[in-house]
Amino acid sequence: MNNYDGIKWLNRHKNRNDISAYLTHLTKPQNNLDAVEVLIKILKERRLLGSGRNGFIKGTERAVCFQDAPVNGIAQNILHEENMREEFGGKVRYQGVGLMLPKPYVFKQGGRPVIYEDKDIASKLFSDVNWRVVTMNFNDRNNIIDWSHEREWRIKGDFEFDLSKVYVVLSGGTAYRKFMENVSEEILQEILGVVTLDVIIA
Numbered sequence: 001m002n003n004y005d006g007i008k009w010l011n012r013h014k015n016r017n018d019i020s021a022y023l024t025h026l027t028k029p030q031n032n033l034d035a036v037e038v039l040i041k042i043l044k045e046r047r048l049l050g051s052g053r054n055g056f057i058k059g060t061e062r063a064v065c066f067q068d069a070p071v072n073g074i075a076q077n078i079l080h081e082e083n084m085r086e087e088f089g090g091k092v093r094y095q096g097v098g099l100m101l102p103k104p105y106v107f108k109q110g111g112r113p114v115i116y117e118d119k120d121i122a123s124k125l126f127s128d129v130n131w132r133v134v135t136m137n138f139n140d141r142n143n144i145i146d147w148s149h150e151r152e153w154r155i156k157g158d159f160e161f162d163l164s165k166v167y168v169v170l171s172g173g174t175a176y177r178k179f180m181e182n183v184s185e186e187i188l189q190e191i192l193g194v195v196t197l198d199v200i201i202a
Contacts, residue, residue, distance in 0.1 A: 006104075023066035023106050023153050024074050024169060026094035035097035036178045039168070042099070043187050048159040057154075058122075059130030064159045066106065068113065068151035074169070075200040077150060096171030096197045103153075105165050111155035116148055131156050163190035172198030 004012065013021040025048055027038045042048060050062030057063050067074060078096045115126055116136040126133050132154055137145040168191055170176045176196055180188075 017070060017072070020068060020070040020073075021103055022100040022167065023068055023103050023111070024071075024098055024100045025064065025066050026074070026078070026096065026098035026169070028093070028095050028097075034178075035095045036170070036175050036182070039097050039099070040179070040183050040187075043163065043166070043168075043183065043191070046161055046163060048161070050155075050157050050159070057131050058119075058133050059127075061131040061156055062158070063131040063154040063156050064111075066101075066111065066153040066155075068103070068153050071169075071195060071197065072200050073149075073151075075197040078171075078197065080149070096169065097175055098169045100167040100169055100195065101161060101165050105161075106153065106155060106159075109155060109159065111153050111159075114152045114154055163187060164192070166191045168194045170194060170196050172196055 010021055013019055027035050027042065029035050030038050033041065048064045050064050051057055052062045067077065069077065075096070078094070081093060084090070112132060114134045115122065115129070115132050116134050117126070118137050118139075119133075119135045122130075122133040122135070134147050134152060135145050136148065137143075168179065170179055173196070176194065179194070
């Protein structure tokens with residue numbers, strides 16, 4: 001068993017391109033606001049609102065969702081989502097706009113990896129933490145259910161955060177320009193920085 005101090009833990013992540021020390025929450029257009037406007041609203045309020053059943057959360061609790069993936073994995077997941085919608089339709093789950101927070105910071109406030117499991121087994125074993133369960137099933141080759149590429153984490157309810165822990169994620173130049181033209185100087189001074197995704201999968 002390996003025990004790390006904070007520096008060793010970060011160094012372990014720096015030597016891997018398949019894991020991340022950050023968790024990413026992506027957003028989408030809502031209530032006549034585009035994704036960048038939604039992000040600015042989130043930053044102003046310093047709060048992520050939990051999703052319910054419409055956000056694929058089981059049970060009665062709401063939860064905020066994150067992806068535990070490096071930036072290149074986030075960019076690939078967004079591209080996968082876009083391709084799936086083009087091929088099969090369906091609602092927009094997220095776009096390439098959001099924020100990244102340190103994994104230990106989210107963990108300390110109750111965030112945890114989801115539990116990937118068959119829904120019938122999960123309903124018996126994890127009924128008290130339904131908000132953490134994501135259905136996984138490989139039994140039918142013609143109807144595989146597998147969301148594990150997102151390496152999802154969730155935190156129950158809403159999530160209030162400190163701006164000084166945040167990296168902003170933007171899809172590319174257009175989103176970047178809109179963000180910079182509309183966000184307050186106060187927020188820019190507090191956040192850690194901005195990451196754009198377009199060059200990663202160009």
